[in-house]
């Protein structure tokens with residue numbers, strides 16, 4: 289990947305160099321085997337955690353990397369370039385830490401964050417349910433106050449890291465119907481009553497486990513409620529604003545990988561006595577891919593810089609997620625086209641990138657939901 293990056297400090301430029309080295313040296317050689325085996329690379333994720341790469345945007349005071357979002361996202365892009373499922377693990381872990389880091393009391397941050405950000409533990413984010421996907425405010429998981437804590441009953445769908453997570457950031461209903469009745473709790477993976485269902489059989493991203501998780505009268509102490517009762521929706525949406533930027537960065541990484549591969553192939557493959565890149569139909573397709581990727585990267589980093597400056601950025605995050613993921617779908621599809629028949633078989637990774645790009649248009653708010661958010665914010 290030959291990307292000219294402008295980073296805010298020398299230190300962040302060095303950090304990016306380190307991430308690139310780890311991603312190319314440790315991740316790239318393993319992705320095909322883990323994907324084929326449908327196996328989650330828990331030890332590899334732990335190694336990233338120990339190198340501080342699981343908690344880059346969180347405060348150093350609690351063991352995070354203290355990096356601005358624009359740096360974190362570029363690191364995530366480098367990881368996604370080599371192995372999207374690992375970048376997704378980093379993104380989901382960061383979603384799961386958001387509530388405690390942003391809305392936790394000082395006591396909760398001091399107690400929970402050092403472990404969450406320390407690199408050993410992995411988080412999951414449990415918002416979606418079978419009957420509450422885009423319309424999460426209608427979710428039905430019940431959270432009942434008891435004398436010494438809370439009891440959680442319900443089933444969460446599509447939980448990334450199900451069965452592997454050490455803690456689950458769970459959203460449930462403590463109050464009446466609608467967004468105001470929701471609350472956010474941190475549940476340890478070992479809690480009695482937490483039941484992991486069978487793994488989903490997905491179109492792609494096979495090395496990332498996804499499953500339903502049941503909460504069968506799971507009890508947690510009162511200190512595991514993050515923020516106040518009724519603040520759950522606000523926390524969930526705040527986490528998704530950050531996560532959407534993460535998804536946009538992953539989309540840029542996947543698209544860049546596909547475009548680089550397609551360029552290399554088109555420079556080697558010869559038909560009609562010429563390299564296929566010299567046919568304008570192919571060369572222009574590659575030119576459009578390069579341009580769209582650059583535009584998506586710029587949009588994503590512009591939104592991140594707003595966040596870093598403490599300015600409102602939700603709408604810009606929605607635009608970045610929408611544009612970058614639609615771009616990744618188009619670019620990866622075109623990369624398959626550039627390779628011809630070779631693009632359609634697993635001997636080359638472009639078909640995998642195309643399957644992975646499809647997921648990005650769906651998660652953390654489908655692209656229809658992003659358009660809804662953006663259109664409601666116009667004017």
Ligand SMILES: Cc1cc2nc3c(=O)[nH]c(=O)nc-3n(C[C@H](O)[C@H](O)[C@H](O)COP(=O)(O)OP(=O)(O)OC[C@H]3O[C@@H](n4cnc5c(N)ncnc54)[C@H](O)[C@@H]3O)c2cc1C
Pocket residue numbers: 380412413414415416418420421422423445446447448449490498647650651652653654655656657660
């Ligand atoms: C592999 C994978 C991993 C995931 N990981 C997680 C996770 O870790 N944690 C988590 O909480 N969730 C996770 N999800 C869930 C994901 O966020 C949801 O799938 C997504 O939000 C969409 O919800 P849904 O699937 O119920 O679709 P639905 O909401 O049922 O939508 C169906 C269709 O209707 C459209 N639609 C819905 N409402 C509107 C509207 N108002 N206007 C226009 N169109 C609309 C949608 O865009 C979509 O095309 C994951 C999903 C997948 C596939």
